[in-house]
Amino acid sequence: MSFVFVRVALDHPLPTLFDYRCGVELAPAPGMLVEVPFGKRQVVGLIVEVATHSDVAPDRLRTVERLCHACPALSEAWLGLVAFAADYYQRGRGEVALPALPQALRDASRWERLLAPAEGYRLLDAGAAALPAALPPRAHALRRLAEALAQTTLLPVAQARTLHPKASAVLMEWQARGWVALEAVDLCATSIAGRALASASASVAPALPTLTAEQQDAVDAIRSAHDFAPFLLHGVTGSGKTEVYLRALAALLDAQPAAQALVLVPEINLTPQFEAAFRARFAAFEAQAIVTLHSGLAEGERARNWLAAHLGQARIVLGTRLAVLASLPALALIVVDEEHDPAYKQQEGLRYSARDLAVWRAKQRGIPVVLGSATPSLESWWLADQGRYKRLALTRRAVADAVLPSVKLVDLEEERRRGRGSVEGLSGPLVAALNSCLKRGEQSLVFLNRRGYAPQLACDACGWVAGCPRCSAYVVLHKPERALRCHHCGWEARIPPACPECGNVDIAPLGRGTQRIEEALASAVPGARVLRIDADSTRRKGSAQALFADVHAGEVDILVGTQMIAKGHDFQRVSLVGVLNADTALFSHDFRASERLFAQLMQVSGRAGRSGLPGEVLVQTRYPRHALYQALARHDYIGFANATLAERRDAHLPPFVYQALLRAEGRTLEAALAFLQHAAAALQALPSAERITVYDAVPLTIVKVMHVHRAQLLIESASRAALQATLRAWQPALRQQKGVLRWNLEVDPLDI
Incomplete structure (x- = not known):
């Protein structure tokens, strides 16, 4: 049997690729998912390179178990995005790539089931004639379901469940009446090149709002961009930024039949209204042409939506920060709404900024990116002042006679x-x-x-304040549940009848x-x-x-x-x-x-x-x-x-300097601080540390969470390149440090 060697990225803290042997007949390629042995476990990894030789001794190499041929390989551009994010945020490529995939794709036992033909319902002529009269006047969920069936060729079962809580039972009843038919659709059978969708101009609603002169100028500027062009859309609240997004999307999708667009919003609760606006405007699109990606979706639904984007079936992908790492092979426009929002910065695992990655991804692909906000981040505002972003202004509200309050x-x-x-x-x-x-x-x-x-429950007699036994924080009173709850670790207890310190029954909420x-x-x-x-x-x-x-x-x-x-x-x-x-x-x-x-x-x-x-x-x-x-x-x-x-310029604060934050968690505060002090000494010994400022290690404001003590070390530099070079050289020394439970390094921190 002939072998080649594949270098695989795994979701592991070590910032390295792992070499495996793979049979030539399996036809491995960069971007393919593989199942490999790792220690005593079988894990899913991502092929980054295919080579004819390996520096690892042959007797130490293990063999790839299987490849996921059903899911097309991730593109070279996507692998480039992962490589950049891993390098900039000082993580391994596997720590970036694997968590960006749906959980279902990270479990090899579910590949066949996930990629099998999905089921959907098609509205029959009998149903189109009978349903409008059969629906009760106030049955809003039933009406949404019927309208979705009428607007698409095939409504996926998963999509139907988002429209009506008992969609399965309702559709089975309609199927028994001969109103709908259940059919299978193969997600992987359709590619970007072979898919024919209605044009954006044909799908827009007939009565569009009249654009203001400023809105029209913004749409024209975005539409005329044919290369990387970062726009900062500064519009007062109610100025019609969403309408600018919709018009720009319509122009793009009409001009480029296979193009895809990514629209980011900061919070999950904003996705329903955006999705409703997009589906109303692009009503002729099939259901899977507009998909959402966020952590609130059911696991299977998120996987199907991700695959629709990866296969080019989704023309518009709407999501929260995790969607910035979605596979979009025909990406042609990125929109980041409320770009100033701190929610775009991930605070666990890979601590990335979705807004910053969106800008880099647009530059990589040579496409426009629109950052919209009524209150842009000072970093974006400064970049616009420097001429690196083009500022588009909407100074008045879009509705006639509507003025700022x-x-x-x-x-x-x-x-x-x-x-x-x-x-x-x-x-x-x-x-x-x-x-x-x-x-x-x-x-x-x-x-x-x-x-x-109330944020506190206290006793006036002795000064006792209810605190969390696991955290250095007060617990919050939740009166309807008659409970005290810690918003940091989730600890919960009943409200005590009297002060546990002095027995005073007159305890009262504060704040x-x-x-x-x-x-x-x-x-x-x-x-x-x-x-x-x-x-x-x-x-x-x-x-x-x-x-x-x-x-x-x-x-x-x-x-x-x-x-x-x-x-x-x-x-x-x-x-x-x-x-x-x-x-x-x-x-x-x-x-x-x-x-x-x-x-x-x-x-x-x-x-x-x-x-x-x-x-x-x-x-x-x-x-x-x-x-x-x-x-x-x-x-x-x-x-x-x-x-x-x-x-900030006078105080030498961002965006005029660049920062990184090393956090350590230990069983004692002394252990966490000692780790950071040794790490600081190792950093200052590096030749590249001359251009770096290292501050003292200090405890976090909430120093203890879940019995774990936390501290931080701030470093900064006037040069982004110098900071990045020092962080790379510092990593080996950090990995040799002992004495703490966990540590993490965050680049461009927002919370200090």
Whole structure:
């Protein structure tokens, strides 16, 4: 038997490729998935190279078990993306490539089942005639299912389940009546070259909104780009950035019949409304031509959507940060919505920035990339100032007569001095505005970025405060569940009847969370229908979508929530926004805190007055003269950005320097700090360390989580190349260090 040698990337901390023998008759190629022995286990890896020789001794080489021929090999461009990400973020290629694949592809025992022909339902003529009259008038889920059948040749079973919770039973009943037929479709039978889809121009809705002059200029600029072109689309809230994306996508898909586009959003709860907008605009596309990719999908659904993108069947891929690593062989346009959002930075495993990888991927492919935001990140704004990004401005709202809301600062100290009381953190002016809004039949939004009932439970007699036994953090009171819960490790306990230290029964909550504000609004605004949307109220799959649907349907008077409600949502009836407890971010140790607060407040303010109603924003603060709030009142992002960039330039902070952060976790804080101190000494001994600044090792703010102590070491340089070279040279010394449970190195950290 003739052999060749394959170099395989495995999901393993060692930054190396592993050599295996492979029979020539198996026809291995770079980008193919393989099953190989590794230690005592059989694991899935990715072929990176095929060679005729190996430097490993023949008696040490093991043989490939099997190759996944059913799934076409990943492209050279995708392998290049993985190689770049691994090199830049200081990880092994396998640590990048394998987690980027669906779990089903990383299990060789499921290859045949996953890649077998899928089933879908086709609407028959009898069903097309009978279904409209057979559906009850308020059966919205049934109607969505029937409309999806009418709009596509074959509706996959998995897609049907996302439209109706009992889709399988309903479709079986319709099949028995002769309305639909169940057929098989082979996902791998269709390639990009052989697939014929309706053109974008034929699929757009007949009544398109009229573009403003600024929107038209932005669409023309994106459409005319024929090479790598990074655009920063700076548009005020409600200026129609989504419409610019849709028009640019339509122009691309019409001009290039086989092209694919990637659209990134920061959070899962934003994908349903984007998907609905895309499916409405491109209604003639088959169901699998628009797919979503995010961690909230069922495992099988995510795998099928990933394969549709990999095989070129998906023309538009909409997803969260993990979608930036999807295989898109015909990628021709990338859109990153809300590009400033910290959610684009992965905080576990490979700590990558999806926004930055999107820009690099666009450069690699020679295609345009659009970064959209009302409050761009200061890094992107600075790059636009340097001319490296082209800035596209949308300075006015797209809806006729819609203007930016007025922002008023409620001085809480002044309210206190004048003896004007508050109702559980709701100031008198805000309560009055909420009642007036209710009388007008309009909706209000109250924003508090703190979930739970109260952040602390304390005893006035002895000073005891409920803390987590596993973390150096206080536990949060969740009153509806009558529980104390740690938001860091998940520890939970019942509320004690008395103080465990002194026995005092008069223990009370300190501070306010969304649950407490929801309760307070019931008495402050009598008769109002109050709805809370946060991580606690949206734990079940599909619950967030259902709650937002209630808001859009007008069944809610006051919406209370965290950052989940602050961005991206087009609330047509909201005319008032109240902001609570924003001051805490003004005094954070993190130099990015003010940037995040300003972006958050601008975004949540933008939910008001979007449909032409006069909008008003009330921000409760004890520091109304603070420069950040003054810029917010003027809607002056440009002034805020320029002033903050000047401060960072003087302080030698990003984007004027480049940083990396080494974190260590140990059984004791002393062990973690000792590891970092030895690592710092090893770094300073490197010849390339002359251009690197090394700070002292310090504990993290929350020093203990799940009984594990944590510390960090910050390093920085004015040269990105010097920092990268030093990190590469530092890696062998780091791997020799002992004494901690875990360590990780993060490039371009956002949380310090």
